[in-house]
Amino acid sequence: MAQPNTHGHDAHESHGSVKSYVLGFILSIVLTIIPLVIVMNDLMAKTATFIVIMIAAVLQLLVQLLFFMHLRETEKPRWNVMGLVLGIIILVTVVGGSIWIMEVNKIGY
Amino acid sequence: MDKKPRSLRTLIAVVITLVTLGVLIWGMFFTADYLVLDPKGPVGESQKDLIIISTLLCCIVIVPVLILTAFIVWRYRDKPNRKASYSPNWHDSKVLETVWWGVPILIIIVLAVVTARYTYALEPSKPIDAEQKPVTVQVVSLDWKWLFLYPEENIASVNTLTIPKGVPVRFEISADSPMNSFWIPQLGGQIYAMSGMSMTLYLKADEVGKYFGSGANFTGEHFAQMRFDVNAVEPADYQKWVDKVKGNTGSTLTEASYADLAKPGVMGQTEYSSFPEGLYSKIAYKYVVDGKQNSESSEGTKNEGMPLNTGFGVNGLGEAQPAH
Amino acid sequence: MAQSVAHKGNHSADHDHGHHDPNELKVLGFWFFLISDVILFSVLFATFIVLRHNTAGGPDGKELFELPGVIWETFILLTSSFTSGLATLAMNRGNKKQLIGWLIVTAILGASFVGLEVSEFVKMVNEGAGFSRSAFLSAFFTLVGTHGIHVSVGLCWMIALMIQLGKRGITETTKGKVTLISLYWHFLDVIWIFLLTIVYLMGVM
């Protein structure tokens, strides 16, 4: 915990290089184009499209997190990662739970 | 607390007061009318069983905990030259920890299984096993009164509900007011009454009698007046009652008189010798503009083609009732 | 009595009992804020998904959404996420001019994103597909609009930051602020990708 107050905090600030940013950028462009092409040209069946575009979105999320937001490069106990994982679990609960509850209600009695 | 010696007279006074109070309170608690614990129908009966089972299961740990609390607090209180041991650094015991993780887990597993079973068995929309064909009553929560429609007889009533004894009743429940909940404690549990959808609840009365019914979910200013009587009568009397209401042709529920009825306000009990065709679905689906948006959700569900703006399809409207 | 230290960042012999460096503290807090923002959007997404078929006889996504505009918005935002990354790189190199330059590029891209979005909204409203038309549209405008508001707030913040950078240069404090805003900007990009996928692509499917 107690780290001495050296002046240069570079250790955790100078992450990322032009190379990694460019790579991330290209990846994100590709991951955006794939779903666009699939949806606009009706290349796949509904469910398949749904799965593919969701996967593309999640990959895109990872690209942004790793290449742009430098998720891996923070100091040791990775609180932000833990928080994010928990946040995503709750996110899935909120969205999934709402859909589940509200859809079933739709069928109703 | 302080331990001053009290004189005998105060002691006696205290004892007498306590005893009197105790008797009084005992009287109040034990002469009360516990509707939920005095069910008159199969649904309420099962729910009462379940309440008792769950209470007992919980008590398996709760009672020992209470006793243990009293014991520990008493035994380990600080006083000069007490005998109980004192071990300030004892703070860990695998055995004990296992016990108090384990026992509650076991109880919860049992309770969970029981609950799941009953949940499926008591699913409100599940018909009750009986030889007789169920009677249908459509229930509408209005601003501060209950409207009951009997589609098979084409009669209606407000704040009073008459049902035949021993025959399952299929309630279709909706609202033309804020969300309410339809509850007849002695027959069985409640279900929400919501505008824009129709809920199904099966109940049955096994005994002739007059039961208490009420709205259970707050609907605004005069919510407290949303009580109704449930008259469970012999099937023959039921028929008589229907004929009587039908005969009284002076009082019919029309579109216009329904509009009046739906206005916020309080009222007593009334009966109507007829009501407009399709009134219930008109009320339940009042806000539907068209059925377009529901086309997707109704695929393969019970509510085929039932237009509803909230997206909540519903089966069992008076007109379009799929066979159960 | 107490002496004041204006620029903590420039203060070399930091007497603080320093088991924490202020920027690191801020970044962590900001992450938690972003996580709470994730939840905020998750509720909006849930609401949108639940209400998306409730068009009340009004237009639905298929009829309303025009992908070309949305695609432009997407690539503009993706690019701005990249340029904001370049801005942090410039900052780490200590190049103030480049830093401000990239921030300006980012801000311009962000502004054009907001502009496009607003014009799209205006068009929809003019077609009679306004916020109050149906539950679907209320949910749509709220979800997409909340993202738009986030971007706009980011823009104001960025402008304020450029002024501060101009005045004070790259110090520990301003560095921290740039780090935060770039995190924020990437985050908005991520949200947009999900908006694109769930609202637009699935809407026209």
Add this chain to the structure above:
Amino acid sequence: MLDSIKDFASWFFVTGDPLIYGADVSIVIATIAIFWALTHFKKWGWIWKNWLTTVDHKKIGIMYILAALLMLFRGGVDAIMMRTQIALPGMKFLEPEHYNQVFTTHGTIMILFMAMPLMFGLFNIIIPLQIGARDVAYPFLNALSFWLFFVGAMLFNLSFVIGGSPDAGWTSYPPLSELMHNPGVGQNFYIWGIQISGIGSLATGINFMVTLIKMRAPGMTLMKMPMFSWSVFATCIIIILAFPILTVTLALLFLDRFAGGHFFTLDLGGNPMMYINLFWMWGHPEVYIVVLPAFGIFSEVVATFSRKRIFGYKSMVFALLTISVVSFFTWLHHFFTMGSGADINAFFAITTMIIAIPTGVKIFNWLFTMYRGRITFELPMMWTIAFIPCFVVGGMTGVMLAVAPADFQFHNSYFLIAHFHQVLIGGVVFGYFAGLYYWWPKMFGFILDHKLGVWAFWFWNIGFYVCFMPQYSLGLMGMTRRVSEYSWDTGWGPLNFISTIGALLMGIGFLFQVAQILYSTFKHKKVGNDPWNARTLEWTTASPAPEYNFAVIPHVHSVDDFWEAKERRAKGIADDPMPPIEPIHMPKNSIIPPIMGACWFVAGFGFVFEWWWFYIPGMIGVAICMIARSFSYDTDYYIPVEEVERTEEAIRGSV
């Protein structure tokens, strides 16, 4: 002209009820009295410098607690008014309309403006001290959070005299809370009062999370953190993840009312069920938000007054974290009767029951902390002991409610009311009382009078059972909640009457506490750093702590570090030598938080009445404050060594 002013006034001000005129008059008198007193005693500068603009966590904590106690009074008066109205059949004390407002404000105030700030007050005062920090991670944000809470609470309370109170219950379900059924401004007060303070709560959650992660004293690893700190950690997890849900839900409801949205309306595709769903996604975790810190307090108190290490530290921590996560998966138990089908009901019934397991583990650990301990019955310990049976029984009825098909019979009845008061009062209120009594000397340097406290204790406890036990019976007798009247033939009269007596007894208990505070304030016995012979770091510094908390940041070696240091001292082992004092880095006071709070108030008030010429300037003010903050670089200073030494000297001299 005159007529239109009159019309406006009679709409704007709530009229027609003597209770309200009474409130109007007393508010005006109290305000004038405060202003007069501040002017007369020339205290404006003092209050401005020491309180309004402060960023010191200890002072902010005290302000939270003061506000919370005030709100406890307000909520309690509401409760007593309700209980009076339903004491007997056919009572004519409150109109139905008024009754509805009273239970709505009672529920909202008790949970959001009493329990939450009381909790935040204790966080503020104790957390930095307990983990050996100089302040929280973001002192400025902390002050801002307080002011947001405060103006939110004031805005909400204003509805009592201006515009009319909300009356759709603390849950505020649509469509009842929509314009269609609720055209007045009361509902807007509800939305904005909670919304503004909710933003503050979220910020506090983040603030304390970071504080706990980053600001712990050297040597204090996570597993050496005191239990109260752990409970705050678990609470903050829930706050960060749950409050945004509330924010959005309220915003959507407001959009419906304000901008013609159709989220929860009946017409044009809205779906009121969605509100219920979202509300409880926040609402259920919320009840654990308020109860977890109470659990933390009990852990501290039990260990201190049993003179024994907390039993099963690791499993306590594990239980806390489990509860905080599992609490997100149970929300549907509040609407089993919505007809979601057996699959869903069964699933949520089981997730709900699961919470009983870690909660039970905590109970057992407390019991076994006392086991082979040496229990002394100081006030904090008395409340803790009273908590156990009360909460255990309340929790048990909670588990009974979780049995979905049985809940069809309990839902919305007085059985439910009894359940949640038993956990809220038995758990939360008793817990925070224990905390207040325990840490009072740390806040003010004196102990609250024991004798008066014992009276208060017994009145509260006896009153509690007298009030709420009959309510279980009433629930089984078919009495539903939120009814303003009932007739004789229901048979509910006698038990309701008893219940009301219980409420009055609790009221008397509260009066004893007021007396206790006043008495002890004027007759106080000063105490030293460590009046209870306690175990954790907050007791190593002075009571009250100096603004910098610790002249030298302590080094921590174990969970009960202070206790062990005392044991070492008793054995004659000398302490480690004190490192030299260095200049202390402190945040500067700021006028931005109260000003920004005021701007929010203006904006909120404008939104309530939908007056753009109020909310636009208000929001602009908020924006300006944010920019001003972003541009201010002169935010901290150092306290020089000599000054610290002087202060330390003075503290030592005075004890």
